[in-house]
Amino acid sequence: xxxxxxxxxxxxxxxxxxxxxxxxxxxxxxxxxxxxxxxxxxxxxxxxxxxxxxxxxxxxxxxxxxxxxxxxxxxxxxxxxxxxxxxxxxxxxxxxxxxxxxxxxxxxxxxxxxxxxxxxxxxxxxxxxxxxxxxxxxxxxxxxxxxxxxxxxxxxxxxxxxxxxxxxxxxxxxxxxxxxxxxxxxxxxxxxxxxxxxxxxxxxxxxxxxxxxxxxxxxxxxxxxxxxxxxxxxxxxxxxxxxxxxxxxxxxxxxxxxxxxxxxxxxxxxxxxxxxxxxxxxxxxxxxxxxxxxxxxxxxxxxxxxxxxxxxxxxxxxxx
Amino acid sequence: xxxxxxxxxxxxxxxxxxxxxxxxxxxxxxxxxxxxxxxxxxxxxxxxxxxxxxxxxxxxxxxxxxxxxxxxxxxxxxxxxxxxxxxxxxxxxxxxxxxxxxxxxxxxxxxxxxxxxxxxxxxxxxxxxxxxxxxxxxxxxxxxxxxxxxxxxxxxxxxxxxxxxxxxxxxxxxxxxxxxxxxxxxxxxxxxxxxxxxxxxxxxxxxxxxxxxxxxxxxxxxxxxxxxxxxxxxxxxxxxxxxxxxxxxxxxxxxxxxxxxxxxxxxxxxxxxxxxxxxxxxxxxxxxxxxxxxxxxxxxxxxxxxxxxxxxxxxxxxxxxxxxxxxxxxxxxxxxxxxxxxxxxxxxxxxxxxxxxxxxxxxxxxxxxxxxxxxxxxxxxxxxxxxxxxxxxxxxxxxxxxxxxxxxxxxxxxxxxxxxxxxxxxxxxxxxxxxxxxxxxxxxxxxxxxxxxxxxxxxxxxxxxxxxxxxxxxxxxxxxxxxxxxxxxxxxxxxxxxxxxxxxxxxxxxxxxxxxxxxxxxxxxxxxxxxxxxxxxxxxxxxxxxxxxxxxxxxxxxxxxxxxxxxxxxxxxxxx
Numbered sequence: 001x002x003x004x005x006x007x008x009x010x011x012x013x014x015x016x017x018x019x020x021x022x023x024x025x026x027x028x029x030x031x032x033x034x035x036x037x038x039x040x041x042x043x044x045x046x047x048x049x050x051x052x053x054x055x056x057x058x059x060x061x062x063x064x065x066x067x068x069x070x071x072x073x074x075x076x077x078x079x080x081x082x083x084x085x086x087x088x089x090x091x092x093x094x095x096x097x098x099x100x101x102x103x104x105x106x107x108x109x110x111x112x113x114x115x116x117x118x119x120x121x122x123x124x125x126x127x128x129x130x131x132x133x134x135x136x137x138x139x140x141x142x143x144x145x146x147x148x149x150x151x152x153x154x155x156x157x158x159x160x161x162x163x164x165x166x167x168x169x170x171x172x173x174x175x176x177x178x179x180x181x182x183x184x185x186x187x188x189x190x191x192x193x194x195x196x197x198x199x200x201x202x203x204x205x206x207x208x209x210x211x212x213x214x215x216x217x218x219x220x221x222x223x224x225x226x227x228x229x230x231x232x233x234x235x236x237x238x239x240x241x242x243x244x245x246x247x248x249x250x251x252x253x254x255x256x257x258x259x260x261x262x263x264x265x266x267x268x269x270x271x272x273x274x275x276x277x278x279x280x281x282x283x284x285x286x287x288x289x290x291x292x293x294x295x296x297x298x299x300x301x302x303x304x305x306x307x308x309x310x311x312x313x314x315x316x317x318x319x320x
Numbered sequence: 321x322x323x324x325x326x327x328x329x330x331x332x333x334x335x336x337x338x339x340x341x342x343x344x345x346x347x348x349x350x351x352x353x354x355x356x357x358x359x360x361x362x363x364x365x366x367x368x369x370x371x372x373x374x375x376x377x378x379x380x381x382x383x384x385x386x387x388x389x390x391x392x393x394x395x396x397x398x399x400x401x402x403x404x405x406x407x408x409x410x411x412x413x414x415x416x417x418x419x420x421x422x423x424x425x426x427x428x429x430x431x432x433x434x435x436x437x438x439x440x441x442x443x444x445x446x447x448x449x450x451x452x453x454x455x456x457x458x459x460x461x462x463x464x465x466x467x468x469x470x471x472x473x474x475x476x477x478x479x480x481x482x483x484x485x486x487x488x489x490x491x492x493x494x495x496x497x498x499x500x501x502x503x504x505x506x507x508x509x510x511x512x513x514x515x516x517x518x519x520x521x522x523x524x525x526x527x528x529x530x531x532x533x534x535x536x537x538x539x540x541x542x543x544x545x546x547x548x549x550x551x552x553x554x555x556x557x558x559x560x561x562x563x564x565x566x567x568x569x570x571x572x573x574x575x576x577x578x579x580x581x582x583x584x585x586x587x588x589x590x591x592x593x594x595x596x597x598x599x600x601x602x603x604x605x606x607x608x609x610x611x612x613x614x615x616x617x618x619x620x621x622x623x624x625x626x627x628x629x630x631x632x633x634x635x636x637x638x639x640x641x642x643x644x645x646x647x648x649x650x651x652x653x654x655x656x657x658x659x660x661x662x663x664x665x666x667x668x669x670x671x672x673x674x675x676x677x678x679x680x681x682x683x684x685x686x687x688x689x690x691x692x693x694x695x696x697x698x699x700x701x702x703x704x705x706x707x708x709x710x711x712x713x714x715x716x717x718x719x720x721x722x723x724x725x726x727x728x729x730x731x732x733x734x735x736x737x738x739x740x741x742x743x744x745x746x747x748x749x750x751x752x753x754x755x756x757x758x759x760x761x762x763x764x765x766x767x768x769x770x771x772x773x774x775x776x777x778x779x780x781x782x783x784x785x786x787x788x789x790x791x792x793x794x795x796x797x798x799x800x801x802x803x804x805x806x807x808x809x810x811x812x813x814x815x816x817x818x819x820x821x822x823x824x825x826x827x828x829x830x831x832x833x834x835x836x837x838x839x840x841x842x843x844x845x846x847x848x849x850x851x852x853x854x855x856x857x858x859x860x861x862x863x864x865x866x867x868x869x870x871x872x873x874x875x876x877x878x879x880x881x882x883x884x885x886x887x888x889x890x891x892x893x894x895x896x
Binding site: 131133136137225228242248249250251253255257261270275277278 | 433434825864
């Protein structure tokens with residue numbers, strides 16, 4: 001009883017704190033940066049609070065259920081949210097003071113996954129269930145935590161790539177640079193472009209374009225770095241899963257739907273890395289591949305579970 | 321600080337008497353080994369000269385600029401290989417080169433490789449979308465010709481291309497093989513030469529070329545040697561050249577050596593510096609490719625050389641391993657261990673308080689041909705039994721029989737049959753005739769069970785009579801018959817297999833994990849040049865492009881400013 005109450009409290013605290021953090025993010029987006037530096041800092045502190053709340057939530061569940069809290073979709077969603085806030089924390093601690101684009105991705109991702117996990121859709125799953133015989137292994141911790149961390153990092157990285165694509169392609173989008181004073185509309189530029197014989201205007205355009213270029217380049221580099229990190233987790237996750245399968249199911253590879261989709265995800269991000277080795281394909285092309293990867297992760301993560309097919313649904317060995 | 325001077329070991333380093341401050345394992349890689357006959361002597365010098373002289377010969381028609389030393393891209397490399405040919409072209413090389421080279425070039429083509437990966441991914445996705453391993457009738461019904469999916473996809477596609485068994489279909493395996501050969505070709509033609517290039521390192525002698533790097537900065541009132549110490553502290557391998565030398569096409573090794581013989585005390589006094597970090601990160605992708613190839617080889621061995629089989633054995637019965645195991649491919653060869661006889665001593669389940677099954681256990685004894693017990697183990701899910709290359713897994717269970725006493729007589733064994741009602745997966749039932757068993761309309765008691773824990777009994781009319789647990793010895797009276805349920809005998813569902821590919825696959829897994837992690841390292845290179853009291857620093861990195869400027873700025877902030885600009889004071893600064 002006390003555990004479920006504690007769990008409830010922690011869920012609500014973390015959820016509200018992330019909401020506040022996102023509100024602050026929007027404020028910093030639309031107001032002048034200089035005036036809200038303190039606010040921005042407090043939003044970072046808010047993320048740290050969120051991180052510890054979700055950690056507490058997971059630990060509570062662990063003690064309560066007696067097994068590593070990654071046995072169903074609800075727990076893995078909470079863990080995914082934890083992964084987002086972890087990435088946020090690490091990037092914050094590593095690049096102190098410097099505002100990076102990553103926090104704009106991680107904070108909303110954390111709130112969305114957590115919101116989805118705690119929403120009515122999955123209420124039936126809130127009760128921590130028993131562990132199926134096939135899941136009773138030390139590999140559970142290694143395999144599932146690595147997979148979910150991998151998903152978290154890959155989702156962040158591919159979202160950055162999606163942002164890059166949006167900035168590159170959307171005509172009327174406003175550019176959010178390091179400084180919001182520089183916000184301008186592309187339409188305006190195009191208009192000015194038409195009559196760009198005025199030297200001042202051309203200077204202005206190139207100045208703006210330079211910021212735009214710098215931003216897309218930053219997005220590109222960050223998404224590459226984070227996808228690389230997620231790829232490591234994904235690789236370790238898939239391979240430890242294969243070793244586990246060889247212990248539990250009789251073969252290290254069964255072409256089970258979830259397994260196959262994880263491999264598809266892995267292949268797509270391998271393609272992403274290969275597109276980057278070619279200078280001509282870098283940038284927009286690799287970002288396209290990464291945003292494809294974004295969709296595939298969701299198919300892999302949710303699609304297979306919702307359909308409940310294959311060995312990963314554990315239907316074949318339980319008594320229901 | 322100890323400096324290591326080993327000119328004898330570095331005849332091919334082109335800039336002898338440079339000082340390796342850290343002699344890590346990577347450095348040993350720097351000593352070129354006589355790996356291939358064609359490239360040993362002339363090639364290395366040729367390339368070096370070209371590389372070094374590029375700055376002086378910019379107008380040269382062949383645009384082999386300094387980029388060659390630094391670049392990641394393959395085309396220039398193959399350029400070098402071609403140029404090297406007339407000088408060092410051995411006969412063997414020439415033979416290998418003719419036809420296979422074209423094939424290699426096609427296979428190692430990047431867009432082709434990307435296309436293959438997309439194809440593999442697409443086929444796998446299709447394999448999960450189409451239900452696998454069904455009968456042809458199923459596909460006739462699901463993909464009818466009258467109503468094709470996307471206007472063209474019918475059962476003809478599925479059956480002709482073998483998409484009903486995607487992961488063993490020729491199309492899929494063919495694509496995988498093609499991908500494997502591309503992997504090999506790419507490793508051979510692109511990645512290995514990349515190592516040769518990356519192992520070369522050079523000082524940049526012109527301020528312009530340093531400023532052209534992705535990151536560059538100018539430090540007034542600073543010294544290269546301070547920078548070197550700071551870079552070393554940050555984990556860089558630092559090399560410095562003590563004398564400003566101008567390399568031309570005519571410069572040879574001897575002249576380098578002569579020019580360096582005079583510089584005895586050359587500890588960081590040089591005006592030029594080269595430093596790098598994370599070289600392993602540049603080589604690791606080769607390891608990733610090789611690990612993938614190892615896994616593919618292991619997987620092929622698994623597919624062609626395995627035995628598999630599954631068996632459901634009631635508690636107390638025996639089977640011989642070889643009877644169960646069937647070969648999966650032409651390389652499958654049985655072993656001595658196949659004669660082992662397996663006896664199921666006991667099959668039982670653990671339950672949670674809620675009544676759900678928590679674990680399945682089977683107590684097995686293994687007997688060799690002489691009837692001697694060679695092994696005994698209780699296996700469970702996640703804890704298989706391994707003997708003589710054969711692995712036995714707990715994968716399933718079944719209800720074999722119910723042992724009962726009828727009116728004190730018995731015990732009788734009633735065979736339990738699996739019932740499939742409403743898609744129920746595990747429901748077993750049996751029937752005990754009561755009264756006149758010869759009549760055409762036999763009536764009796766029905767017994768149903770979902771697990772080995774509790775048996776539900778129904779009377780002749782089919783009405784619920786009661787629930788009994790085995791071993792409880794509590795009799796139940798139905799229609800005048802007294803029944804005691806003595807025991808519930810389960811069958812253990814076991815999977816057996818041998819897999820000769822596992823060691824190779826596991827080795828590949830280990831290598832893949834390791835090399836993927838190392839691949840995260842970013843190969844950073846830094847050049848610096850002392851220009852009077854100013855130091856010009858430039859650098860680049862291949863992966864951590866986002867973090868690199870930050871790291872560089874942080875390091876450069878640490879470089880002390882020299883107030884009284886005098887070069888002679890610097891060694892003291894370092895010492896202190």
